[in-house]
Amino acid sequence: MTPSASSRPELSADLTEDKFLRWYWRRDELAGFARGRGIRATGSKDLLSARIAAALGGRKFEEPEPRRENGRQLAGDLSATTVIPAGQRSSQVVRAWMTEQIGSGFHFDVEMREFFSRSDGTKTMQDAVDHWHATRGLGARRIDDQFEYNRFTRAWHEANPNGSRDALLTAWRDYRNSPVDERGRA
Template identity: 50%
Template sequence: MTATERPALSPSLGAGEFRRWYWLKDELQAFARAQHLATAGSKDQLAERIAAFLAGAPLPAPAAPPRSSRQKLVPPLTIHTVVPAGHPCSQVLREFFVNALGPGFRFDAPMREFFAANDGTATLAAALDHWHATRDTAARPIGPQFELNRFSRAWHAANPGGTRDQMLAAWKTHRSLPVDQRG
C-alpha cells in the first residue's frame, strides 16, 4: 500500500490514518455496526466516534435525538398556515414552496435556519417573505460536513463551462486522495 492508496477501514487502522481519508457515511455505518458502535447521528459525529474507537479513547457522547413536532402539517397549506415549532423541512413544505415559488425552490441554509428558529408562531407567509428577503445575499459558506457541496461550488467557480459529469469525475479523484495531498 502506498501513501496515496486508501487503506481498508479496519480495527487495526490508526485514528490519524483514518482521518486522512474520505469515507462515505454508509462505509462508516457498516464499520460501526461491525464494531458494535452506535450508528446514529451525522456523518461527522459517526466519524468522531470511530476515530475515538480506533484511538482507544473514550467515545463521544451519543448524538441528541432529533427534535420532533407533535403536530404535523397536512395539506392543503396556505399562507396563513402556522408552522409548529420543531417542524422539519418536509416534503409537504417543499410542495407548498415549489407551488408558490417554482421548481427552483430548495431548502437552503437561510430557509433551514428560519424553520429551526421558528417558535411555533411563524406562518408560511412569513416563510415566503424570508425566502424573498434572502435571495440577494452573497453566497454563504458551506459547512465542513457538506464536502461535496463545497467542492462543487469551488469547482464550478474555477470551471464555469464545466458539466456536472466533469465535476463528479473531478470529485471522485479529489476524494480518493488523502486529505493532506488534496489541492
C-alpha cells in the first residue's frame, strides 16, 4: 500500500531524497537504516541525515573536514589563572572546577560549551566563571536545531502551561508524523 502524501512512509531505499527530507526521523531509525545500506552511521543526526539524503538522491556525499583540536586538554588542579588551551572540551575536570566556583547550578549550556570550544589559548578559568555569570538571566536560550523534541516541548509548554505529559506526547507524535512542509512550527 502506498502512503498518502501526508502519511509518514517507511524509511526505505525506495524513498526519494525529497520525500525523505519531508519527514522527521529519530536518530536510531537513521543509524539502523544507514548500517543496513552500508552508509556510515556515525556523527550527529544532521550529518547522518545528509549522508542518507545524498545516497537516496544518488549523489556522492562529501564528509566534512574533521575538527582540528589541540591535543592539550586541562587536567589536574585548576585555578582562576589557569589558561584554557585552544579546543578545550567540556570535560569532567572543567565541570568539577566550575561547580566548585559556581555551585551545583553549573552546567554546560550552549554559552559555556561555545566559550570553551572557541577558546584560543588566551582566556583563563576566571574568564569562564565571569562568562557564566554574564550569560545568566538572558531568558530562554536558543535550542540547537538537532534538538527538535526539546524545541517542540518548550514551545508546547509555553502554549499549554497546564497541559499534561500525555497531551504533550500526543501533540509530539502528531507533529513528528506530519511532513515538515505541512506542519506549523511549534
